Amino acid sequence: MYFEIAARNGLQTAIYVRLLGAFARPGLKKSQRIMADIFIVIGTESGNAQMVADCLEDEFAAQGHSVTVNDNAQASDVTNGGRDVVLIVTATTGMGDLPSNIEPFARALEGENADLSSLRYGVVALGDQTYQDTFCGAGKKMDALFEKLGAKRIGERLEIDACTQPLPDEEAVKWAAEWVGLL
Numbered sequence: 737m738y739f740e741i742a743a744r745n746g747l748q749t750a751i752y753v754r755l756l757g758a759f760a761r762p763g764l765k766k767s768q769r770i771m772a773d774i775f776i777v778i779g780t781e782s783g784n785a786q787m788v789a790d791c792l793e794d795e796f797a798a799q800g801h802s803v804t805v806n807d808n809a810q811a812s813d814v815t816n817g818g819r820d821v822v823l824i825v826t827a828t829t830g831m832g833d834l835p836s837n838i839e840p841f842a843r844a845l846e847g848e849n850a851d852l853s854s855l856r857y858g859v860v861a862l863g864d865q866t867y868q869d870t871f872c873g874a875g876k877k878m879d880a881l882f883e884k885l886g887a888k889r890i891g892e893r894l895e896i897d898a899c900t901q902p903l904p905d906e907e908a909v910k911w912a913a914e915w916v917g918l919l
């Protein structure tokens with residue numbers, strides 16, 4: 737009896753989850769979609785990632801999502817609960833290194849072995865392919881860190897090459913059109 741009820745509840749949950757997914761699809765009217773709370777963490781040295789993040793903020797907000805952009809994120813911003821989706825938008829500096837404004841955030845999360853299992857996340861990595869082996873290294877490191885700490889990535893990581901893609905904000909907006917439909 738108990739198992740029968742549990743199984744039925746499980747089925748109802750599955751149906752409910754599928755319905756939620758349907759409502760999040762981009763083809764539906766704004767009023768029909770489930771809106772997300774998106775926390776954008778920026779890693780930048782000279783402003784490109786900031787520009788991309790600001791552009792994405794406008795896009796997501798126009799669709800009715802709640803968006804916060806932070807260029808000085810603290811570990812507690814994502815570990816205190818209440819966050820749903822984190823989008824990391826980071827350039828790479830040095831030889832595959834994190835920009836100085838996002839490095840303490842990553843170090844703190846790693847140091848405290850934070851539990852990010854309740855988070856979903858995405859990564860927009862800015863880089864330059866002339867750096868070859870360290871191309872988009874910071875975005876890759878943040879992706880690996882969030883995965884290691886239990887967060888679940890939504891969609892594929894976007895990698896933007898400054899050499900061949902001179903308009904990173906346009907690349908990001910194109911990518912985000914699909915990404916936001918997966919939320």
Ligand SMILES: Cc1cc2nc3c(=O)[nH]c(=O)nc-3n(C[C@H](O)[C@H](O)[C@H](O)COP(=O)(O)O)c2cc1C
Nearest residue numbers: 781782783784785827828830832863864867871872
């Ligand atoms: C000193 C320096 C080091 C860089 N190192 C890398 C690197 O290792 N890998 C990479 O893919 N891009 C590298 N880049 C390219 C930047 O990540 C890219 O130009 C990015 O768009 C800069 O974004 P920002 O303005 O937000 O800092 C480097 C750029 C500079 C100036």
